[in-house]
Each structure stands twice: as structure tokens, then as C-alpha cells.
Amino acid sequence: GSQQVDQEVPSVCPFCGVGCQITYKVRDNRIVGVDGRDGPANHGRLCVKGRFGFDYAHHPQRLTKPLIRRPGVSKDPNSLLLPGRARVGAGAGQEGAPAIGDVFREATWEEALDFAAGRLKALRGTHGPKSLAGFGSAKGTNEEAYLFQKLVRTGFGSNNVDHCTRLCHASSVAALLEGVGSGAVSNPVADVAQAELVIVIGSNPTANHPVAATWMKNAARQGTRIVLADPRITELGRHAWRTLQFKPDTDVALLNAMIHTLIEEGLADREFIAQRASNFEALKESVAGFAPEAMEAVCGVPAGRIREVARAFASAKSAMILWGMGVSQHVHGTDNARCLIALCTVAGQIGKPGSGLHPLRGQNNVQGASDAGLIPMMFPNYQRVGSPEAHAWFQDFWGARLDPQPGYTVVEILHQALAPDTDPHKVRGMYVMGENPAMSDPDLNHAREALAALEHLVVQDIFMTETAWLADVVLPATAWPEKTGTVTNTDRMVQLGRQAIDAPGDAKPDLWLIQQIAGRMGLNWHYEGGHAGVAAVYEEMRQAMHGAIAGISWQRLEREGSVTYPCLSEDDPGQPIVFTERFPTPDGRVRLVPAQLVAADERPDGEFPLVLITGRQLEHWHTGSMTRRSAVLDAIEPVATASVNGRELERLGLAAGQPVRLQSRRGELTCHLRRDDGTPDGAVFMPFAYSEAAANLLTNAALDPFGKIPEFKYCAVRISA
Ligand code: SF4
Numbered sequence: 001g002s003q004q005v006d007q008e009v010p011s012v013c014p015f016c017g018v019g020c021q022i023t024y025k026v027r028d029n030r031i032v033g034v035d036g037r038d039g040p041a042n043h044g045r046l047c048v049k050g051r052f053g054f055d056y057a058h059h060p061q062r063l064t065k066p067l068i069r070r071p072g073v074s075k076d077p078n079s080l081l082l083p084g085r086a087r088v089g090a091g092a093g094q095e096g097a098p099a100i101g102d103v104f105r106e107a108t109w110e111e112a113l114d115f116a117a118g119r120l121k122a123l124r125g126t127h128g129p130k131s132l133a134g135f136g137s138a139k140g141t142n143e144e145a146y147l148f149q150k151l152v153r154t155g156f157g158s159n160n161v162d163h164c165t166r167l168c169h170a171s172s173v174a175a176l177l178e179g180v181g182s183g184a185v186s187n188p189v190a191d192v193a194q195a196e197l198v199i200v201i202g203s204n205p206t207a208n209h210p211v212a213a214t215w216m217k218n219a220a221r222q223g224t225r226i227v228l229a230d231p232r233i234t235e236l237g238r239h240a241w242r243t244l245q246f247k248p249d250t251d252v253a254l255l256n257a258m259i260h261t262l263i264e265e266g267l268a269d270r271e272f273i274a275q276r277a278s279n280f281e282a283l284k285e286s287v288a289g290f291a292p293e294a295m296e297a298v299c300g301v302p303a304g305r306i307r308e309v310a311r312a313f314a315s316a317k318s319a320m321i322l323w324g325m326g327v328s329q330h331v332h333g334t335d336n337a338r339c340l341i342a343l344c345t346v347a348g349q350i351g352k353p354g355s356g357l358h359p360l361r362g363q364n365n366v367q368g369a370s371d372a373g374l375i376p377m378m379f380p381n382y383q384r385v386g387s388p389e390a391h392a393w394f395q396d397f398w399g400a401r402l403d404p405q406p407g408y409t410v411v412e413i414l415h416q417a418l419a420p421d422t423d424p425h426k427v428r429g430m431y432v433m434g435e436n437p438a439m440s441d442p443d444l445n446h447a448r449e450a451l452a453a454l455e456h457l458v459v460q461d462i463f464m465t466e467t468a469w470l471a472d473v474v475l476p477a478t479a480w481p482e483k484t485g486t487v488t489n490t491d492r493m494v495q496l497g498r499q500a501i502d503a504p505g506d507a508k509p510d511l512w513l514i515q516q517i518a519g520r521m522g523l524n525w526h527y528e529g530g531h532a533g534v535a536a537v538y539e540e541m542r543q544a545m546h547g548a549i550a551g552i553s554w555q556r557l558e559r560e561g562s563v564t565y566p567c568l569s570e571d572d573p574g575q576p577i578v579f580t581e582r583f584p585t586p587d588g589r590v591r592l593v594p595a596q597l598v599a600a601d602e603r604p605d606g607e608f609p610l611v612l613i614t615g616r617q618l619e620h621w622h623t624g625s626m627t628r629r630s631a632v633l634d635a636i637e638p639v640a641t642a643s644v645n646g647r648e649l650e651r652l653g654l655a656a657g658q659p660v661r662l663q664s665r666r667g668e669l670t671c672h673l674r675r676d677d678g679t680p681d682g683a684v685f686m687p688f689a690y691s692e693a694a695a696n697l698l699t700n701a702a703l704d705p706f707g708k709i710p711e712f713k714y715c716a717v718r719i720s721a
Pocket of ligand 1 (some may be wrong): 014016018019020042045046047048049050209210212270389
């Protein structure tokens with residue numbers, strides 16, 4: 001607008017994986033506005049989060065001093081996580097809650113860092129490397145992710161390092177690595193414009209990838225047929241050619257029925273399968289029993305409709321599949337993704353423009369953090385910890401002895417924190433950088449108990465998160481606009497964000513903090529400070545990534561702002577579409593993996609008759625620590641709600657707007673009821689952003705055996721007035 005600004009700084013939106021490029025408008029070291037820039041993923045467009053979700057950076061609750069827990073103040077998760085305390089929004093009351101000063105005292109950096117690292121080191125000395133673990137963050141930069149996993153592997157001495165990808169697309173990645181040899185997308189979102197048909201499954205892009213959703217809607221207007229397949233019919237349904245409202249938990253039934261149709265009706269792409277796939281006979285045999293007519297009763301979609309969509313998918317000149325957490329967050333999440341890979345392959349819809357597989361990444365840097373090695377079973381660029389060659393290469397590259405065994409995953413690490421004292425792999429000390437497991441993990445009563453049980457918890461963040469309340473030492477860090485670094489979006493675009501403002505008080509850059517901990521744990525690192533240090537870490541990561549980003553130098557990023565990998569040399573423009581010639585599997589072919597029906601871990605019954613589906617909403621981001629401190633976003637969605645459809649309201653004898661109690665076998669909460677007729681019968685949908693009504697108190701920690709992802713999309717609950 002007409003507001004005077006001192007500076008306009010190019011950066012990237014800090015919220016979702018679409019990776020919209022933005023301009024921070026800065027006056028007097030404050031962000032006063034955000035504009036969309038002409039980036040490759042957004043062409044100037046922004047959603048409400050990107051445009052209005054910036055004032056969290058200036059919120060009075062920002063942490064500005066290192067904090068150390070006062071001696072004798074207990075870590076009872078129930079007394080610290082009072083509902084009133086957690087109400088963080090504008091003008092919120094904090095009644096009944098402890099003040100930060102009651103629990104923590106301010107410390108100097110020297111004291112806080114010595115204490116943070118000293119006790120980690122002591123635990124390592126007494127109990128061995130496996131007694132320590134670290135959670136990095138998909139909200140940090142690639143450089144932070146890379147350095148953090150290097151610290152855990154070379155300094156802590158184990159591979160107990162993970163981040164929220166475990167809660168998001170770990171199952172998709174497991175299926176993709178097994179099937180096509182790469183965990184990233186085959187085609188960018190923008191390819192929807194070239195597709196004749198697009199299946200969007202288990203995803204609500206209007207809320208969670210809003211600018212990506214606008215490309216889908218634009219494509220629909222140009223004639224692309226959108227198929228929305230989801231137990232919840234969300235806003236994109238208005239733009240869809242067909243909606244497939246399958247029953248929660250029946251993805252495999254629906255998808256196998258589609259594959260069955262292609263094979264039975266002679267629509268399979270025989271040439272593509274013969275040349276580029278393996279294991280087709282096993283798949284064919286496996287789907288033989290999945291005729292749409294047999295699956296109709298299982299998944300609730302009429303057989304004729306399943307056949308119609310399958311035919312249209314196969315006969316389209318090009319067709320693509322995009323999916324979200326509705327696919328991945330099940331105990332059969334990997335099987336769901338295997339079916340998507342098989343469907344694409346059998347139809348020959350991969351390896352060309354407007355086709356392929358696109359797991360929509362949630363966090364702004366979940367792709368990059370995973371690429372950088374922030375996962376327990378893989379070094380950077382998915383080189384397996386268990387591979388002797390990879391192990392030897394990284395030992396040499398980092399000049400350190402490395403544990404040859406994969407580490408524990410997110411949910412397993414918290415489980416290990418509650419292991420008996422005699423367990424040699426009991427986790428006793430943790431370093432958590434920018435993650436909030438006390439809100440994001442399943443079965444929160446258990447997760448919080450585990451965090452509270454740690455002998456030493458170091459939390460590095462920008463706010464006193466629910467996790468930070470359970471810490472022994474809290475390190476105030478920098479928010480995204482306060483630092484320079486790279487992030488990688490859902491389309492595999494590596495993008496550069498530049499520092500726009502200074503950090504408040506004594507808050508420090510995450511990259512500096514990781515190095516301070518590393519130095520105190522005996523690592524002899526020599527990265528420079530400031531931007532030169534960021535660039536140096538990036539360049540080291542580029543080497544560790546073995547080719548994938550070989551052509552993306554720091555200088556090139558400074559010049560171009562965004563480059564897509566694979567990018568093999570400085571004159572490679574980047575490859576937005578992959579698998580055109582071969583798949584990066586050992587034999588160059590897609591490996592088809594059949595999937596059978598596996599039921600959800602906890603089914604509804606007389607006592608808990610409804611299915612709880614958790615997720616997100618447009619205005620609030622994940623655990624809410626940023627967006628609930630953004631005035632505009634908090635004003636639009638100020639309170640926690642749970643949605644059911646009109647028929648369910650009637651059955652329950654309850655009215656929209658009234659406060660209700662939601663209970664599962666693991667916990668309970670109170671929130672307000674909302675009517676949403678897109679929610680299926682027998683189900684309730686709830687976002688997990690509200691700490692005063694944390695949906696994850698109710699969820700089930702049962703894991704998919706391959707991706708180790710918890711079943712956030714299905715557990716049994718009841719609602720009462
Ligand atoms: Fe930010 Fe995603 Fe919205 Fe773009 S679509 S502005 S990246 S939250």
C-alpha cells in the first residue's frame with residue numbers, strides 16, 4: 001500500500017510446501033507487509049497464511065533470553081499444560097497458568113550453552129551414544145537440517161535423529177523409494193495445467209496447499225477433469241468432475257478396484273509395463289479379487305463410478321495423482337502409496353508432462369530436511385545408514401566414527417524415553433530444534449509423559465511451546481525472516497530466503513546454536529559466522545548430496561533464487577519432470593508391490609462409536625505456535641472446533657456451535673461443534689492446532705510398519721454435551 005518501507009527483501013513463505021516466493025516489506029526493523037513475488041511455484045499468488053501470517057515474528061511472547069529450569073520445579077506435564085495457559089491468541093487470558101518466571105530463570109548464553117551441552121555430554125559418557133536423540137525441524141533451513149543431523153551422528157554418536165516428516169509422508173517416501181527409487185515428486189504441481197485428468201486423494205489442498213489448489217482450479221476451468229477422492233468432500237469438490245467419497249480407512253479397496261478395472265478391461269498400458277515395470281504378474285494376481293462390484297460395499301463408492309474414473313484415468317493422454325496425509329497417516333499408509341504407484345504405472349501415466357506422482361509436502365522444508373539427512377535410517381540424499389559403502393563414505397567425509405545401525409524414529413524415540421532403566425537403548429537426553437512433539441505427536445498424554453521423563457531436554461525455539469515447558473534449558477532462536485538460508489519445496493525447487501529483520505533480544509540463529517552445542521560436545525567445526533557460514537554449510541551439504549544438487553551452487557542460488565533438482569551441472573536448468581527414461585531403481589524399472597486390506601488399528605465400537613480424522617485448516621499452521629500468534633489469522637479462526645455433518649448432529653442430538661466433550665481411550669478435550677456436511681457419516685474432523693483442545697490427546701500411536709508413521713487419520717472417539 002502507501003506505507004513507507006525502508007527495505008523490500010526477497011524470501012520464501014515460511015508455511016507450506018508450495019514454496020511461494022514473497023517480498024518482506026520492512027520498516028524500522030519490523031515487517032509491515034508481505035507481497036507475492038513472481039516465483040516459479042506461485043507467480044505472485046499468496047494465500048491468507050502467506051500474506052497475513054508474519055506478525056508472529058514481533059509477538060511479545062517471543063523468547064529473547066536463554067532460560068534454565070529452576071531447581072525443584074517439577075515437569076508434571078498435566079500441571080504445566082493447563083488449558084488456560086495455552087490460549088496464545090491476541091488478547092488471550094492466561095488464568096491459572098504458571099508464568100515463565102515461576103518455572104525458568106534467565107541465564108547468560110555461556111551458562112545456558114554449557115549446561116545444555118554439558119549434560120548431553122555427561123549422559124553420553126555414562127549411558128552411551130544411544131541414550132541421546134535429536135529432533136530437527138522441517139521449518140528450518142536445509143543448512144540447519146544438515147548440520148543438526150551431522151551433530152547427532154558425529155557428536156551424539158548415534159543415528160537417533162528424525163523430524164516431523166515421520167508424521168507426514170514417511171509412508172509415502174517408503175513406498176516411493178521401494179517402487180520408483182526416489183522419495184520426491186515426479187512432476188511439479190504446475191503440471192496439472194497439462195493433465196487431462198487429475199486425481200487428488202487424501203488431500204484438502206484448498207486449506208493446506210492453497211496456492212497449489214488455485215492451479216488445480218484454473219486447470220479445471222481449462223477443461224482438466226479433477227477427481228477428488230477423499231472421505232471428506234472439501235472445497236475442491238466444487239471444481240471436481242467426479243468425487244469419490246470413500247469410507248475412511250478403505251483406500252486400498254478403492255485403489256485396487258481401479259487397478260483391477262484397468263487390467264480386466266484391457267486398459268493397462270502393456271508396452272509401458274513390459275518395458276518399465278517389474279512384478280506385474282504378482283500385482284495382477286493380487287488385485288484379481290478386488291473387482292469394483294466386490295469393493296463397493298467395502299469402500300462405499302458405487303462400482304460403476306469406480307470403473308468410470310479408472311477408465312478416464314487410463315485413457316487420458318496424461319493424468320496425474322496428487323495426495324496428502326489422508327493417504328499417508330494410516331497403519332497401511334505405505335500400502336496406500338504402493339497402490340497409487342501401481343495405478344500410475346499400470347495406466348502408463350508417469351514419466352511425461354502432466355502425469356506422475358505428487359505427494360504434496362506439508363511443511364515449507366520437509367522435502368529439504370529429508371534430503372539433508374534428518375532421518376534416522378538415511379544419510380543425506382537417502383543413502384542408507386545400513387549400506388557399508390555409504391557408511392564408509394560418510395565416515396571419511398566427516399572424519400568421524402559413525403554408528404552403523406539406523407536410529408529410532410520420532411514416535412519410537414519418545415517410546416524409548418519411557419523404557420525401563422535397564423534398557424541399554426533408553427533415551428535420556430534430547431535436543432529438540434524447532435519441533436513441538438508435545439502437540440504434534442499421537443497420544444499426547446503418553447508423549448508428554450515421555451518428554452517429562454527425560455533426564456535432560458534442550459529445546460531451541462522462538463516461543464515457549466508446549467514442548468519447551470518441559471525443557472531443562474530453552475535456547476531462544478531466530479524466526480524465518482531473521483535468517484538467510486535455503487528451503488526445498490514440494491516441487492523439488494531449492495529456494496533462497498534472505499534475512500529481512502534482526503532477531504529480538506538475545507535470540508540467536510539456529511545454525512550458530514547447533515555449532516555452539518557441537519563445540520561443547522567436543523566437535524571441532526570451523527564454519528564462519530553470518531552469511532558466509534550459511535554458504536559454507538550449504539556447499540558442504542551439496543557435496544554430501546552426491547550429485548542431486550551438484551549444479552546448484554550457492555552463487556547460482558543467489559543469482560536465480562530458485563533452482564529445481566535433479567540439477568547435475570551449472571548449465572543444467574534443473575529437471576522438473578523425472579523418470580522420463582528410467583527409474584532410479586537398481587534395474588531401472590518401477591517395482592510394483594501388491595497391497596492387501598489391513599484394518600485400522602482401533603475401530604469404532606459401542607463405547608467409542610465415531611471415527612476421529614485429524615488435520616489442518618486454512619488459517620492455522622500445524623501446532624499453532626506461529627499462526628495463533630498472528631493477529632489476522634487468529635481473528636478468523638479463534639477457537640477449536642470439531643466438525644460433523646448435519647445428519648450426525650441430529651443423531652447426536654447436538655447443535656452446531658455448542659461446546660462438547662470429545663473422548664477417546666487415551667484422553668479427552670472440550671471444543672465447539674461445527675457443522676460440515678463434507679464430513680462423512682460416523683466421523684468427526686478436528687484440526688490439531690489448538691493447545692487448549694489438543695486433538696492429539698485423542699489420537700492413536702499405532703504405526704505403519706514400513707514408514708513408522710502414526711495413524712492420525714483414524715481412531716475411535718465419542719462426543720457428548
Ligand atoms: Fe505460503 Fe503455502 Fe500459502 Fe503459498 S500456499 S502463501 S507457501 S502457506
